[in-house]
Amino acid sequence: MQPDNNPANTFDPLRPRLLRIAYRMLGSVAEAEDVVQEAYLRWHQTDRAAVRDAEAVLVRTVTRLCLDVMKSARVQREHYVGTWLPEPIVEPVEGDDLTLTLMMALERLSPLERAAFLLHDVFGMDFDEVAKAIGRDPAACRQLASRARNHVREARPRFPVTEDQGRELASAFFTASRSGDLGALQALLAQEVVLYSDGGGKTRAALNPIYGREKNLRMLEGLVRRTGPNASRLVYEGLIDGLPGFVTIEADGVWQTTALAIEEGRIATIYITRNPDKLHTILQAVRKDDPS
Incomplete structure (x- = not known):
């Protein structure tokens, strides 16, 4: 041969x-x-x-x-x-x-x-x-x-949630954060929640992590005040790098991914990626179902 x-x-x-x-x-x-x-x-x-x-x-x-x-x-x-x-x-x-x-x-x-x-x-x-x-x-x-x-x-999470539980929490977080429902947000967020936002200097994003539930509630409330309620369009719900999350088009036209780490039934960490250089692959995937 x-x-x-x-x-x-x-x-x-x-x-x-x-x-x-x-x-x-x-x-x-x-x-x-x-x-x-x-x-x-x-x-x-x-x-x-x-x-x-x-x-x-x-x-x-x-x-x-x-x-x-x-x-x-x-x-x-x-x-x-x-x-x-x-x-x-x-x-x-x-x-x-x-x-x-x-x-x-x-x-x-x-x-x-x-x-x-x-x-x-x-x-x-x-x-x-x-x-x-x-x-x-x-x-x-x-x-x-x-x-x-x-x-x-x-x-590793000490009390991991099922995929269905994660999806429900991610959906509830999307609804509450975009409508400005602070009561619902407070119930969803852990006391020591941390938010990381990656804009890479290309789009508006928090330069430093935001620590604690109260600071994150104020930040999310201010965001809704600036953009108006329900200004984001949801284009994908599901796992993002193994975590429950979603992909949105925000009020400023920027595509954004949000992934949530969950501990003991509450959101412990929020990972937001807005750097367009990092979104090419994920946009190709979600645009198969959302060509707009």
Whole structure:
């Protein structure tokens, strides 16, 4: 049998997994796609006949490319305007249960800790393979993953809600926040609720997190006062990076995602993304059902 000389025949079936790894590493769909495309170009130049395990080689290539990107990304985020949030996605990410909250916890780790945890705990690679991917010995990889695991454990909800419960709370929050129903909002928000808003300097957004129920109630009340009640148009309800949430077109014409972390039946964290650079992927997904 003649060897298959078409690199796409081995690469394309692995592309979804490689994209998932790169997205979880980088928090950006666009950067993940760039990394995977670079891995594909390198696969073209590889002596593929000498490769025993194409998946292992490609995961290793993508991981190392991601580590390079993460080093420069950390410098860029030091100069980011306001709060940085991962790029939101609406499609479920098969094979892992990392929510936006957990991805934010991973952001506080070193690139190597994040890589070791994701490759082993999320994508099921043994530590020998992880070691080859990140250039450390297996014992060091175990330590890296263990430190990351502790951070993730602290960020996991203690009393997770079902998808139906999350959808109901998200719907109630949308209605109350857009109508200015402060009584309903007070009942929905945890006392120590935190709101993060990412405009990236491109659109109006809170530059710093807003802590506490009273400050968030005042902010939401002021927003309704400025725009008038029910000025948002709801275009999608469902999971956003594993959290209940929704996509809206706001009174200023800006598309916006809102994702909610829920603890003990109340909203503990609100993640709002308004940076248009981060919404291309999610808009493509929701516009299939809402072409306007």
